[in-house]
Amino acid sequence: MAPRHPQILLASDLRRGEVVFLGAAGWERDAREAAVATTPEEAVALEARGKADIAANLVVDVYLADVEVDAAGAPAPLHYREKMRTKGPSVRADLGKQAGTEALR
């Protein structure tokens, strides 16, 4: 049975705490770059990669979130909590991902 909605895998970067999204080649800072699971098997595969990266001490707090996918194939979370995580505080547009990317240290 296919999941009700497509899903992406979220986590927090261990060193920085920043929210990251599992993409095709690794963890991405932009949710639009996330790999989208459209079947239970694909979701399990994403989780397996996430668990491997927990074990490799790259990320923590890994979980799947439901998304919708736009015409260009970019996913966006459905729930307001995860929407918030893709942007940053709604009360400080100058902070978080919505403020633009900063260099990784």
Next chain:
Amino acid sequence: MTAHDPDHAARSNAPTTTYRYDRFDADFVRERVAEFREQVRRRLDGSLTEEEFRPFRLMNGLYLQLHAYMLRVAIPYGTLTAKQMRKLADIADKWDKGYGHFTTRQNLQYNWPHLVDVPDMLAALAEVDMHAIQTSGNCIRNVTADHFAGVARDEIEDPRPTGEFLRQWSSAHPEFSFLPRKFKIAVTGAAHDRAAVLLHDVGLRVVQNAAGETGYEVIVGGGLGRSPFVGKVLREFLPRADLLSYLEATLRVYNRYGRRDNKYKARIKILVHEKGIEHVRAAVEAEFSAMDRAPFAHNEAEFARIASFFAPPPYEALPKHSAALEQAKRDNASFAIFAATNVAPHKTDGYGIVTVSLKPTGGIPGDATSRQMRALADASEKFGFGELRISHEQNVILPHVKQDDLLALWRFLDAEGLASANAGLITDIISCPGLDYCALATARSIPIAQEISKRFADTERQRDIGKLGIKISGCINACGHHHIGAIGILGLEKKGQESYQITLGGDPTLSANIGEIVGPGVTADQVPDVIEHIVDFYLAQRTAGELFIDTWRRIGHARFKEVLRREGEDGADI
């Protein structure tokens, strides 16, 4: 016995009135920083799993939140020196994003630290006698106190020496580092409770018995969260000499009988509620009688050593009323409003207690930029012996300002955007960070506070409404104290949307009361309208000089509930 240097005491001309570490304190904190640095190193190299590391980071105040890590710094009993405030600003600039958030437990939170930087942040805090120890985890948390401690006119005794005594007793206490749940203690020494002692796991009120001896009324089992309770009196009068022993006995009873099977029923308030206060009292008294109290024997010299740091600063002998202040109020209407709203009577003639509101119109309650922190530090040095307080209402207090200097202070604050004249009024809103920052939140709380603040921005209208506390939490954990707001707002998730439940009649003082739900949840957009309806109804019903809470008590919750229900039926969509 004490490990402290008995000769390490405050000098009579000490510039500030707060505790300063001796070598024992400093070594303890430095060792903890070194220990945590090593734990972080071991976490990053994989020697520790997240599951193993999590209790260590929590015991050092480090959370993983919605967007980033969050470091919670303890401000014991809410007292800061100018030097400490400047250090908080420096840390905000160097390792965070140039601001901090003052919380309802007199702490400061940094919202964006990197794990790899936290040991350096803790080391910087240690340079100014500060730490983040036990600001999280199932242990005894930062001890809070009346933010007017030492300067309030209605005070029996400054509660901060007791707070510091308890901080030292509870820090890394081996028996109470893994309690069933967190444990919060608040202390007040005044007749009017500004520390919400009835809403803590243990609340202590400094009182005097018939013989004139100073001791404590011990209150237990108060708390907010998903199951709010008003605390009950455990001991009406506890001699100071028994303070540590009695608290030791109380914590032992909690440690032994507190539920560990269900984290939502693990606080001592549930133990008191389920077993009854008589049962808990009997257990505490039995433990107190049976235990070896020698290790906790009162050391009056040590208490006096600690108390010496909190001695009053060298006030000038001044007349009770300042002619300069009265003239300034006549000359400047805006200043007169600030003086009437944000300045409280001081126990020393010629001085005032100034509340610097961190609630500008449409602002984020409790947030201060590093620039504002430095300005506040400067203000405290220029106008008040270099001392500041953080209130559980998320404001900053300048506790010793000469009345003659109030106009100059107001001008200084105004230039920094810190002169909002709304202390205690409807826009002096307590708000937790909510879903804008917090991983546990179910809804946003800050934008709700901002919209209400804008709706009631008019100063005259606020003053006409009078004292009215609005408190907002973004989840059932109630960090925004919504249960004890005259108007409380709780953000929840309902059918995938943010929904807000409104309560009325909460009271954080000695007449403590848990607010009652006024109707079905409403959307974020509807909240300001609902609040306005409630306020308008209050204004129509109140008698001369009657506070909101008193009107609510007099006419009853049902009347408010009914009027809101009818407003909804009339098309107000609430």
